[in-house]
Amino acid sequence: MVALRFLRALSLVRCSGPGARSPSYRARGIRRAAYACMAASAGPRRAWSRALLRKIRRRPGRGLRRPRAVIRRRRPVGGGDPLEVALRRLVPGGGCMEYCRLLEEAADYVKCLAMQVRLMQTIVDSASHVNSID
Amino acid sequence: MESAEAPQISGVRSGSSGTCAAEIAESLRFEEEIQSLIVHPNFEASNGSSFTALLGLSGNQAAELLHEHGLTAAASSPAGAAEMWRLRLGGDRAAGELRLPLGCSPTFPSDAAIVESAARFSVFASEESPTSSSGGGISPRLKVEQLDPDSPPSVPVLPSPKTKRSPAKRKGTCEKSKARGTAKKIKRTEEKKDPTKATATEEDTADEKLPYVHVRARRGQATDSHSLAERARREKINARMKLLQELVPGCSKITGTALVLDEIINHVQSLQRQVEFLSMRLAAVNPCIDLSFLDHILSTQCEPGAGAANGREALAWNPAPWSPDSAIAGEDVRRLLLPRQYQVWHLDLLGPQQSSMAWERDATPHHNALPFPGTGTGTSLFGYDSTNSGNLSSDSVALNSELTNPIAKRLLEFY
Secondary structure, eight states, X not given: OHHHHHHHHHHHHHHTOTTTSOHHHHHHHHHHHHHHXXXXXXXXXXXXXXXXXXXXXXXXXXXXXXXXXXXXXXXXXXXXXXHHHHHHHHSTTTTSSOHHHHHHHHHHHHHXXXXXXXXXXXXXXXXXXXHHHO | OHHHXXXXXXXXXXXXXXXXXXXXXXXXXXXXXXXXXXXXXXXXOOSSOOHHHHHTSOHHHHHHHHHHSOOOOOSHHHHHHHHHHHHHHHOTXXXXXXXXXXXXXXXXXXXXXXXXXXHHHHHHHHOOSOXXXXXXXXXXXXXXXXXXXXXXXXXXXXXXXXXXXXXXXXXXXXXXXXXXXXXXXXXXXXXXXXTTOOOHHHHHHHHHHOSOOOOOOOTTSOOOHHHHHHHHHHHHHHHHHHHHHHHSTTOTTOOSHHHHHHHHHHHHHHHHHHHHHHHHHHHHHGGGOOOTHHHHHHOOSHXXXXXXXXXXXXXHSOOOSSOHHHHHHHHHHHHHHSOHHHHHHXXXXXXXXXXXXXXXXXXXXXXXXXXXXXXXXXXXXXXXXXXXXXXXXXXXHHHHHXXXXXXXXXXXXXX
């Protein structure tokens, strides 16, 4: 699921202008596409995927705020534990969750991240393999 | 009376009673409770075992035994008394044979033996489905039942007979203050039980099905509702931590929450760094990748869905300068690949495609038509949809023969 989505996104990124864009610009786009694919394939049930997609889609300068009432900060937990705080910062959407929920989301996030990394690694390997053959 | 007793009883169980006056008050309240129990003898006849039978004593002897041991301020006694208290309420078998002389005030047994036996028998009284017998010393006529972590089916069976059997009997004293219908678990009352037995699954199944979940405190632990809730929460957290430990490689050996958390954080950071690094490599290598095989893959039944897709897309998306062909193809692929409930989500949120295309849109207001042809015979290479699996089988074989692209092959292995 993720693979197809990501490949499609990749091709779109590539299509923009192979000569016009610097690699770093493309790299940022690819990274963004990677996170977006990951979040989209995880589904709407996961808090981290929603938060990640929100973060990604917020980027193209949206001036107008949707009047939708979004309850964001349920409970800004007092972070006494530095480890917990660090984890909250790492997991997207981790600032509003309870600790228990945070651990759950972190587990799912780690799983999806690992899969995404594997996918990208595969693509890079096969691409370089193709190159090395010639 | 019931509501009035609730805070009192919880006060009893908090184990904070230090004064004699408080204990006398408690005992008086217990006396009232016992009297009420006697007055309402609507105990359902169960397997012929009663509270006193558990103790192997007659009713009066039990009362005397209770009465013998004076009032104490021992820390264990409130816990033990609470055990017995719960036993009396929770055990439906406690038939109205427990006749205490009205004059005597039931006192908490301070004798460790009595408390132990009460605790042991409380296990029997609370639980119904025999799974395994605990360690020794219990007479064979008593089935000491425990909650087996591997038998979650027993859990929903277990409390529902209890709730069904005597809902009126609960009197809302202990149970209401404890099982507020929220996430509480059924725990074992064994002596010196390991507190970190995985009861997470039991908790989940119990929560879904029942309004009440009757909690039983462990031996020697505080029976306050707050501490019970905290303990439930702690166990939940421990279960999640264990899950995380399994996910992160090399974490299983580490003991200690802080180190495990540290390892998890390091792992997440390393994964994120890897994503960055790989995206850089992909950007460098990207021009060399031939992704035209996607054209064949992604085009599915475009025509039938075209009209509907177009309309929906127009509603959901801002008008995009990119060609509608890709939108249709993308939508069809999504419809093909995704389970139904996600499709609305993806329509609404626009999927990742537009977001990843968004920067592209901003950057290049005009660009070439995207390589998504409207027609095609191929079906999804990574066919997940079960309904389409039948169709896919023949097509995917053809596809496979076509595809010489190494990336596609590798990705097949990936799946």
